Amino acid sequence: MSVKIIAEAGVNHNGSLACAKELIEAAANAGADIVKFQSFRAKDLALPSAPKAKYQQKFTDKNESQMEMLKKLELDEVSHLELIEHCKKYEIEFLSSPFDIESINLLLDMGLKTIKVPSGELTNAPYLMKIGASGCKVLLSTGMSTLEEIELALGVLAFNYLKYTVPLSLEAFSSAFRDPMAANALGKYVTLLHCTSEYPASYEDLNLLAIDLMREHFELPV
Structure with a gap:
């Protein structure tokens, strides 16, 4: 299996399209295969009254809310299209993490x-x-999750891949995961990502052995 390097741009563009393009260029010049952004609508992620996390307060305006901060970091449809074209120019693949259904639709509509x-x-x-x-x-990130939660998530995906028609339920998702056909279906579409949801993560918290554990447990690329 070949190795692909994903450069994490995330929201480090700080809401600036010009900065986002510079991140694409830097990733391409560094030899990355893919550059990843985030797609979301602040209104779907946070309440107006939601406070910032402590690390966010440390590096951003303490007087603004979580929603106000996120709103500044949104990429609209036109920005997405411009970034996709910029990626093509620099021969690097565009990737994004959608955080809501609307953003999933946006990315799918863009091909x-x-x-x-x-x-x-x-x-x-x-x-x-x-x-x-x-x-x-x-690409399924697994930060802060248990093996049981990952299994259930894979069951939800398998439910669709195998075109189950029974009513939605936890039992149906579990059955889909255990279906003899699930392994082939999941192997065709899914790669698991071991993630440490700590920014920045300390070496002692990386737990890289979890990669082998998930690979053996789920028999999927990790």
Whole structure:
């Protein structure tokens, strides 16, 4: 299996399209294969009253809310299109993590064939149902999750891949995961990503042996 390097641009553009393009150029010049951004609508992620996390307060305006900060970091449809074209110019693949259904639709409408699922959406069944029904490749982040939660997320995806028609339920998702056909279906679409949801993560918290554990447990690329 070949190795692909993903450069994490995230929201480090700080809402500046020019800066986002510079991040693409830097990633391409560094030899990365893919550059990844984030797609979201602040209104779908935070309440107006939601405070910032401590690390966010340390590096951004303490007087603004979580929603106000996120709003500044949104990329609209036109910006997405410009960044995709800029990636083509520099021969690097554009990738993004959608954080809501609307953003999934946006990326699919723009022709993306791979979706990166953020760790926080691993337990979001309606979100995973939408992605599973799309037929796109999936990079499934697993930060802060248990093996049981990962298994259930894979069950939601398998439910779609195998075209189950029974009513939605936890039992149905578990059955889909255990279906003899699930391994082939999941192997065709899904790659698991071991993630440490700590920024920056200390060496003692990386737990890289979890990569081998997940590979053996789920028999999927990790």
